[in-house]
Amino acid sequence: MSKHIDINDISRYVSNQMSPKEEMSVQEHLNGCDECTKKLKDFRALHAAFVGEEKVNSFQKFFITVYHNPIIRVAAVIAIVAGVGFAVYSSRPKGAKINAGTQAPTFLSADSLSRDSIPDQDTMIYVPEENK
């Protein structure tokens, strides 16, 4: 590559559209050409300015959208409360675990609702330990 590198080729070079063989001919030219080296450096700087910062901006846009949208804010509060609740639930002592998933469900039969099935009054009254 004896002529200067065309700006379109610099663009292809920076954006990985050249094969390694083509890249090498560009690099060989750059080795002896300060003008093209400068052009490449400039192009990379602009490329970073436009392509590199986009990710940050997209994130910022996402953050602003979330922050300013009342529905998402309410949803976020619910998610945080649920998260805290789950954390508390998971960290409680093992013995206190509710076997909701493993215990067989109990169904109330008609008998269970009859007057006979209601426990004695005494058993329903809370008696403090010291009074027993």
Next chain:
Amino acid sequence: MVPKEKKSIKEFLIKENERFSLTRLGFFESIDAEVDFISENFQTKGEEESFGEWKNRIMSEYYAKKDFSSFCCNHLNDEFFEKGIKSLLQAELHDIFIASEKTQVDTFLAPTDDTLSYALSPKLFQKLYGEEFNSSLSLSSTKELDTLCIKILKERFPVEESFVVLELEENSNFYWGKVYSRLLPLVGGYSYHIAGQYTSDFVHDIWSDTCCTLNSAVVGQKLQKPTFAKDIISYAVGIIKNKNRELLRNRGKMPKTSIDSVSYKLTQETDDNYFNNLETVPSNFPSQDEKIGTYIDVKDPEAVKNYMIVVLYNKEHPLHDKLVKGFEDKVTLMFEHYIDDLSYEDLVEKHFGKVSEKDMIRIAARIRQDVKRVKERLVNRFDSIINNKDNE
């Protein structure tokens, strides 16, 4: 090593880093440190050695010493590494396409200078990547990786005509996008020749109708079986003729010339020879003039942005003035900030001289905002230019 060799080594590493995200993936931390490592540990360029031989030797030794093979196996599932391999495959495939003979599929269905037979669709890439790039690979350098890519591509491309037709029948956006682009100059030529109409609205109306009708016919498998690329383009030509006839009838006009006398030469390769009348070569369709969309893939935001940077940087580009008109001062500030590496405070000093600390903060913030805004405006304006919108 001499400074020139160090400069080249730095460029090799910057380029490899751009493609394979080596810093991000932890292959190395600092390019400068690696340049020092290479220049201290490897031999300088021999007198008999060509530039290419020297690069291959030095980079192969470097990658071997850094155990590229393990790095490669460990990062095959990393999206950045995968993206690097994809770009390598695409670049090599492009070279193979340029050096190959035009296939039947491309003759009939591909836009000028584009290909369907040698195109790496996202679906094809995923299939190929899953089958060929696995942990059993042993590649000691990026050169070996490149050699493997070429081998794989030569085995798998060009894809069969039946594969392309099947993808079209399955409504693949990737292949249809190319076919639609192929139809645009064809519609322009017919409209010019038959209706004497070549305004972009007229051509666009027929083109969009043709695309929809052709898509429905192919996806609905209404074409004769087995279907070939030639059948699809012939069907499209039939639609274009009918649409022209229909539009003229609706407007109460007679065709400029007999529709049947306009023949499309399916065997010709270039757009210039599509039609049997010199008057209708694509360069004579005003609707096709200076359409940047014919040079870049407008659906690829990165390609669009890259081209915008080319236009922005190259002051002699025909679109440069249109792009920066009204923003000249701010573009200068932006160039000084990004290219000349001046901080916002430096810019205040350069353009406003010595100012108080309070003013410095205020003006620097304003310049920062200006630079940020002008970048957004340039992107939006370029989008308008390539899409021929007149909203600016």
